[in-house]
Amino acid sequence: MPSSTAIYGITYPCSGDTIDPAALATFATTLDAALTQGQADLERVTSRPNAQMSATASQAVVINTSTDLTYTTEVYDNDGIVNLGVSTSALIIQTAGAYLVWGSFRLPSGFTTLTSVNVILTVNGIEQGRDITSNDDDIEYALSIPMNLQVGDLVRMQARWTGTGGPASVTTRLLSASYVAAP
């Protein structure tokens, strides 16, 4: 009666079993399946979920109003996180775990006075972190924080500004999520 290894199920004949081509084929087939599974185990590390989406066209941001930024292009995505047909503003998490979420946008020139500029990262509409500065226009603003995310969570970046004048818009923007740790 053939036996199998405990975890990967590699099947081998026992003493007294007939070792014919079928037994050898079963051995080779189950060995191949085990190696395939082993490869998959490693690929879970080397192919952790990563996604980023971007846009370059100007998007209006009304003064003193937190505004979800939208995107037009999938930069990369190995886990179905970017689905612009479903949402142009949110990364949609497909694998639970801890992620480093990073977002940036460019504030174009032309503001008369910038009192504050906010970069806000949200999950399902709830703020997770915010950076507020009062530097200048014509520069990039960015924020990165870790998040513990569940399947279906919607990750967004918001922009907000106070001041006077200006085009009241943002231009180039990126939003990405990189899987850090499994639960």
Add this chain to the structure above:
Amino acid sequence: MTELIGTHEIPCLSDTDYAAYALYMQCVAEQVEAQLVANAAVADSVLHRPIRMWFYTDDLPDGSAALLGGADGVQFSLNYPATFGNSIAATLNRRGWWRFGMLYRCTSSAPVVGNNRLVTVAIFPPNTPSSLRNMNDGAWSLKLQDIAWETNTGGGESLYTQAEVYNPGDPTVGENDLGMRIEVAIACESGGVETVTFNGALWAIYLGDTPSISI
């Protein structure tokens, strides 16, 4: 006579022991499985790396540096050994590379143009006396700092530091650095306000030991 082949020493039958086919196949199966299990364990340790995020609030004297002693809570924690403790002054008892970061926000007192706020995360060697766990002349091994310079009244409430990578196994630090501590200090100036309330978060992510760094 069976010969061992290759770096994984797979047994190979010779022309004198074909009677041992069954035993041979069992040996190969068990050896391959053992190697796969070992590989899977390495992969699992990378995937299930410790990560923890604390949040806290504190009131600090204006213009001074102060250590934050304890956290208000843990935002989330995955694979984080219980022995690391719950406080902000966490002990890092795992050798390897860590990534630290913090996000800090002043929640009161409008800033004044020309003033600055400084936020610092420091890593201290184990068993550092509390008298040396300060930001100015302390025995820190690493400081992460961010500074915000106010250019307009009413803005610039928050400070943000995305950390560097630190390796307690660095030979210049030494073997005894298992048990490094994370400490947090804030120095701020905000136009003469005596007490400033901050809230924020600090996080620590284990990246792996030296041969298996990845993020």
